[in-house]
Amino acid sequence: MYIMLFGGYLARLPALWRCFGSRKERLLATFDFDKTIIDVDSYHVLSQLLSPAQRTEQLFALIHNSDWLTFIQRVLRLLQLEQCLSAAQIGQHTRRLPPVPGMLHLLRRMQRYPALDMCIVSDANSYMIGEWLAAHGLEHIFKAGIHTNPVSVQPDGQLLVEPYELQTHCDQCPTNMCKGNVMHTLMNSCDVTYSRIIYVGDGCNDLCAIRRLRPDDVACIRRGEELHDKLPGHRHELSCQLLDWRDGHELEDKLFATVLHL
Numbered sequence: 032m033y034i035m036l037f038g039g040y041l042a043r044l045p046a047l048w049r050c051f052g053s054r055k056e057r058l059l060a061t062f063d064f065d066k067t068i069i070d071v072d073s074y075h076v077l078s079q080l081l082s083p084a085q086r087t088e089q090l091f092a093l094i095h096n097s098d099w100l101t102f103i104q105r106v107l108r109l110l111q112l113e114q115c116l117s118a119a120q121i122g123q124h125t126r127r128l129p130p131v132p133g134m135l136h137l138l139r140r141m142q143r144y145p146a147l148d149m150c151i152v153s154d155a156n157s158y159m160i161g162e163w164l165a166a167h168g169l170e171h172i173f174k175a176g177i178h179t180n181p182v183s184v185q186p187d188g189q190l191l192v193e194p195y196e197l198q199t200h201c202d203q204c205p206t207n208m209c210k211g212n213v214m215h216t217l218m219n220s221c222d223v224t225y226s227r228i229i230y231v232g233d234g235c236n237d238l239c240a241i242r243r244l245r246p247d248d249v250a251c252i253r254r255g256e257e258l259h260d261k262l263p264g265h266r267h268e269l270s271c272q273l274l275d276w277r278d279g280h281e282l283e284d285k286l287f288a289t290v291l292h293l
């Protein structure tokens with residue numbers, strides 16, 4: 032039995048060496064998408080394309096129950112089946128969504144910062160995020176991944192949004208995505224150690240992720256949005272530093288004056 036156990040460790044040595052022997056130390060900047068990179072909620076804007084008759088109380092009750100995934104799937108079905116919009120036309124609408132002022136400049140500047148990886152953690156979906164980033168030439172800058180609900184185009188052209196995960200361990204987050212769990216995975220990567228994490232978000236669904244941050248990490252919370260307003264009630268749950276911002280210009284000034292100064 033001892034031989035078997037020892038043999039097991041030997042077999043895992045290459046993986047253990049990767050984890051403890053040669054990890055790179057880097058910074059990680061994590062961005063939410065809706066109301067953080069773009070200045071609107073993408074699901075809300077798409078729902079505005081529906082006819083008044085399609086905007087039923089029953090449909091919007093899904094939002095009040097935080098069932099975003101079912102909501103956006105129904106909106107996409109109505110747009111495609113009843114309004115006959117193609118996936119490409121929905122993509123065109125998405126591409127025109129406005130960025131938060133100054134955010135494009137900030138993202139492009141951060142992209143050039145040495146030793147910094149960037150990622151998106153969003154409960155939107157890969158189609159809308161991908162279309163928007165491509166419209167601004169930013170689709171390749173998030174080297175640490177775009178963690179969101181995947182979308183596939185069906186043979187009939189329908190967009191199908193699938194859950195990022197099916198989680199049951201966190202009752203603070205929807206079953207399709209626990210942002211805290213995504214952060215845990217990023218923080219425990221075998222390939223890279225993040226000595227400091229910058230988390231940029233605006234909504235209450237970012238709270239679970241921010242709870243995971245460590246004392247040297249910085250949560251950048253957008254002023255005037257729902258999480259900033261509710262933050263005083265949750266301050267005791269957080270270990271990280273806090274930075275508030277209203278637009279990309281202010282966030283850039285504050286980040287490059289403190290966290291990202293060379």
Ligand SMILES: [Mg+2]
Pocket residue numbers: 063064065066067232233234
């Ligand atoms: Mg948001």
Ligand SMILES: [Zn+2]
Pocket residue numbers: 201202203204208209210211212239240
């Ligand atoms: Zn969670």
